[in-house]
Amino acid sequence: MPFQTEPAFKHGQAPRTAIVLCNLGTPDEPTAPALRRYLAEFLGDPRVVEIPRALWMLILHGIILRVRPKKSAAKYASIWTPEGSPLKVWTEKQATLLRGYLGERGHQVTVRYAMRYGNPSIPSVLDELKAQGVTRVLVLSAYPQYSGTTTASVIDAVSTWSQKIRHIPELRFVNRYHDDLGYIDALHRKVRAHWMHHGQGDHLVMSFHGVPERTLHLGDPYHCECLKTARMLAEKLGLAKDDYTVTFQSRFGKAKWLEPYTEPTLVALAQKGLKSVDVVCPGFTSDCLETLEEIRMEAQEAFKHAGGQRFEYIDCLNDSPDWIRALADLSEKHLQGWPTKQADDPMQLVASRERALARGAKD
Ligand SMILES: C=CC1=C(C)c2cc3[nH]c(cc4nc(cc5[nH]c(cc1n2)c(C)c5CCC(=O)O)C(CCC(=O)O)=C4C)c(C)c3C=C
Ligand SMILES: [Fe+2]
Numbered sequence: 001m002p003f004q005t006e007p008a009f010k011h012g013q014a015p016r017t018a019i020v021l022c023n024l025g026t027p028d029e030p031t032a033p034a035l036r037r038y039l040a041e042f043l044g045d046p047r048v049v050e051i052p053r054a055l056w057m058l059i060l061h062g063i064i065l066r067v068r069p070k071k072s073a074a075k076y077a078s079i080w081t082p083e084g085s086p087l088k089v090w091t092e093k094q095a096t097l098l099r100g101y102l103g104e105r106g107h108q109v110t111v112r113y114a115m116r117y118g119n120p121s122i123p124s125v126l127d128e129l130k131a132q133g134v135t136r137v138l139v140l141s142a143y144p145q146y147s148g149t150t151t152a153s154v155i156d157a158v159s160t161w162s163q164k165i166r167h168i169p170e171l172r173f174v175n176r177y178h179d180d181l182g183y184i185d186a187l188h189r190k191v192r193a194h195w196m197h198h199g200q201g202d203h204l205v206m207s208f209h210g211v212p213e214r215t216l217h218l219g220d221p222y223h224c225e226c227l228k229t230a231r232m233l234a235e236k237l238g239l240a241k242d243d244y245t246v247t248f249q250s251r252f253g254k255a256k257w258l259e260p261y262t263e264p265t266l267v268a269l270a271q272k273g274l275k276s277v278d279v280v281c282p283g284f285t286s287d288c289l290e291t292l293e294e295i296r297m298e299a300q301e302a303f304k305h306a307g308g309q310r311f312e313y314i315d316c317l318n319d320s321p322d323w324i325r326a327l328a329d330l331s332e333k334h335l336q337g338w339p340t341k342q343a344d345d346p347m348q349l350v351a352s353r354e355r356a357l358a359r360g361a362k363d
């Protein structure tokens with residue numbers, strides 16, 4: 001296999017570090033053709049749908065990609081903003097803010113965001129970083145809970161890219177932070193701030209994205225990590241067991257997914273007489289189709305239709321300063337041993353002195 005051409009190797013170049021904040025991805029626009037491209041890539045990933053390949057390709061291309069793009073495009077149109085898809089807008093903002101926070105702490109790191117499906121793609125971002133001379137990459141997934149369907153797929157994309165590279169940068173992956181104290185604290189503050197402004201409902205539903213239940217029995221830690229996040233958040237909020245329910249949303253297809261399902265749970269709670277509920281989606285670090293349309297719109301309607309009166313959707317972490325601080329702390333933890341402050345790294349000091357001398361010679 002031919003490898004990508006490298007620029008000539010130069011001795012004495014200072015190491016350069018980058019962080020890539022990877023999220024799931026989103027269509028380029030809320031139209032059926034854009035959705036077809038996005039869903040073909042997403043649902044064609046064997047990490048996402050684990051059924052025999054030939055059969056799945058027939059179903060995907062023969063049925064799903066003929067029907068779903070139009071329906072999904074209409075849903076995306078209902079949450080689209082002038083700046084684009086919320087998922088992309090928030091992820092981009094998080095990357096910019098993370099760069100700023102780390103810069104304030106004296107770190108010289110490049111921070112980029114990338115999307116596992118759609119744009120900017122993981123390989124395109126890694127190509128760009130490599131062209132800029134980046135020698136160390138910390139891959140930080142936007143998924144706090146590890147799942148084979150998401151986190152592992154990001155790792156696959158980076159590994160596939162590296163297979164065509166001769167001089168591979170040092171790579172590190174943050175696989176999970178479901179129990180990271182900064183993440184839990186940021187969630188807790190988000191919920192508390194919402195209660196302060198809108199009052200506290202009679203019950204809190206914590207809704208996580210679902211996965212097929214089979215993956216749990218096959219050893220995927222996702223379910224356990226969601227439950228741990230929920231337990232820690234509940235403890236921090238001072239909630240008793242009866243004050244909250246953990247649910248799973250976004251079921252796809254006919255197979256059994258993790259239960260209890262979010263919308264039927266909300267309907268059952270309303271039918272039992274619950275009038276007032278708060279819903280938070282702790283596994284989503286950015287608002288997106290699944291939170292804004294499926295929860296804030298659809299689930300709210302179902303809850304009220306079943307007799308509920310007050311439904312408060314609590315925004316995702318998005319650009320909350322507590323969250324960006326947690327991201328910066330997490331990054332610092334995983335950057336250890338990769339000097340990113342000039343004073344830490346003699347090579348950087350030499351390189352910067354040489355640059356200064358070269359500038360002096362020119363001036
Ligand atoms: C087909 C199976 C799917 C699995 C498994 C799955 C896991 C999974 N997804 C997220 C996070 C997000 N998913 C989003 C959208 C979305 N998810 C699926 C299917 C599966 N997800 C589809 C088909 C879609 C697209 C929309 C649609 O047509 O319904 C999103 C939102 C993206 C956006 O653009 O806003 C997120 C985020 C996680 C965390 C996860 C497993 C843990
Ligand atoms: Fe999904």
Ligand SMILES: [Fe+2]
Pocket residue numbers: 250289290294
């Ligand atoms: Fe959905």
